[in-house]
Structures are given as structure tokens and as C-alpha cells.
Amino acid sequence: MTKIGLAITILWVTTLNAQNIDKSYNNYDFIAGEKTIFEDKFIYGNNERISDHWEFLDGGGAASIQNKDNENVLSMDAFYTRLKPKTFGNKILPSDFTIEYDAWLDASYDATAGVTIVFYAANGKEIHVDPSREAISVFLPITEKNVVVKNPEPYLDDKFFNRWVHFSIAVHKNQMKIYIDQYKQIEIPDIIEIPTYMAIWADRQNEKPSILIKNFRLATGFPTNIFENGKFVTRNIKFDVNKSVLKPESITTIKQVKDYLDKNPNIKLEINGHTDSDGTDEANLSLSQKRADAVKNQLVSMGIEPNRLVAKGFGETQLLDKSTTAEAKANNRRVEFITAK
Secondary structure, three states, X not given: OOOOOOOEEEOOOOOOXXXXXXXXXXXXXXXXXXXXXXXXXXXOOOOOXXXXXXXXXXXXXXXXXXXXXXXXXXXXXXXXXXXXXXXXXXXXXXXXXXXXXXXEOOHHHOOOOOOEEEEEEOOOOEEEEEEOOOEEEEEEOOOOEEEEEEOOHHHXXXXXXXXXXXXXXXXXXXXXXXXXXXXXXXXXXXXXXXEEXXXXXXXOOOOOOOEEEEEEEEEEOOOOOOOHXXXXXXXXXXXXXXXXXXXXXXXXXXXHHHHHHHHOOOOEEEEEEEOOOOOOHHHXXXXXXXXXXXXXXXXXXXXXOHHHEEEEEOOOOOOOOOOOOHHHHHHHOEEEEEEEO
16 A cells, blocks of 8 residues: 655664755745644545545636656646645634645746645635746735745746745744745735635646646644653654655754754654554554654754664554544654653
């Protein structure tokens, strides 16, 4: 069975030659929510459909699950495709939340926006976030104006196309921040309208290739004390499906752990990796150990002494929620850091 689980626990590690996060992310400060509201890696069972997870707005559009480079992705296949995520419990958005996703746009789209994120307020007004080859544009309905910020040079013009680009959006009360990979592009102090739900829009044109999305996650929950009672549980250390190389957006959480260790030089850490129940017991245990090792290796590369860290993968042996809902699986995929002296 295909596995989605992401797990981590710390034991003694010998593989210090693993790939670490690129240092260009040293100043990355995006903090994702710890509690998943909705997540889709587009790995569905035989009887699952896109419409089980997403609502097609206005009855139009088309989308399909495709495989690109051995990964399942969402392909937006028609003009005027509007998809609203069916959040766990169909709840409205909280006042503080984050959105993360990867998008792929073919160069034939030229200056056209690819994936547009649209936030809907209770009064019907819409805030549009439009990334394109030249800039990110945010339309604010209260002013009827766009906030436009030019893309960083590595993503400008043709360099924007034919690649996976990671987008991160944080909304805290009325403040909005938007990132392209490690670059913070937009910070709006007051968007005024409070979003109650959101959707992704994409307009495939004529015979052009489909617009692609993967790794979509909507989350909330921002703890102020990450090591309360000697323990820190996080779902923001990330890997691609079935892989053990750290995704670069994990660096913010790992830096928080490193800062804690720097301020508490006598503390040692046990890093526990945990998966959901998809896949075999043996595969989950092996993958979670490799991911735990990757976290340890990253901390060591940042200056933490190896003898302060123990990494171990627990696979699916310590599920927090034994139900099979998407919400339960998202809750079970976690990394736990436990202090020891």
C-alpha cells in the first residue's frame, strides 16, 4: 500500500553524510500552523475521488490526479476551475491560519497567473493572491487596488516556469504574509476583510498544458512555548512522500529546536518520528528512522553536538488517533522532541 506517513524519533545515528537544507534558507522565517485543518497529497484509495476532498464551485471546471516525476499531483484541466477544500468538519477559517502548496506552470502561459488563491469574506468580498512570472499581486476589495511586488531574481520572468515553486501564506488576524520558497515577498499589515473560507482557482487555456499543484496544506495553531513540560510535538518538519530528505521549509521549526538547545546547554534531546497507519509496519518503521536521522544530521550540521541527540523512528506504533479519517492521519504524522539530561 502507498504510504504517506511522516515520522521522527531520535536514537544513535551513524549517517552524517545525508543531505542538509540549503543555507539559502537561513533567513526563512515562515511559521506554519501546527494543527492541520486540511491536507491533500493527492494519494487516493480506489474508491476516492477529488470531489471527496474538494468542492467544485459554480459547477464548472475539471481536475484530475496525474503522476509527475513519480509523485501524485493535482492537474487543473479546464478553464474556470475553482476548488474549495473540504476542511475537516467543514469549518470556516480561523482568524489565524497558514496555507502551503507547490505549483507548476508551463512557460506557454507567459504573463498569465497560474494558481490563484482566493479568500472569501462573510460579506462576499474576495481577496485574490495571484503569482505570475513578473510579480505577486494581491487584490484588496476594500481599496479596489492591487498590492504588487516584483518576484525575486531567481523567480523572475522565464525562471518562474517549468519548476515546482513553493508558496506559503500566513494570515494572522488582519495581517497577511506571502512567501515564494525562502523569500518573503509581501507583508500587508491590514487586509481588513476577514476570510471565512478559501479556494484555488486555475484557468487552463486552449491546448496548453494543465496547471499543477501538490502538497496542499491548510493549518492553524501557533504555540508560544514549544517545549512546554519538556516536550515539543510538531507537524512542520516535512518530507516528500516516501522520502527522507528534509524539505527546506522545515528549517524554521528546526531552528526553533536549535535555539532551545543553545539556550539550554545541559539538555539532551530524544527525537521521535511517527507515521500514520498507511503502508506496512516495516516500511513505516524504516522510513521514520531515516527521517529521524535526517533531523539529527541537520541539527548537527547547525552546530549541535551529536552526543546530545538520539534519533529513533516509531513508525505507526504510537498513533494518537486510531480512526482512519484524513484528520486522524494528519494528526498522527508528527515529530516529537523530548528533553533528557
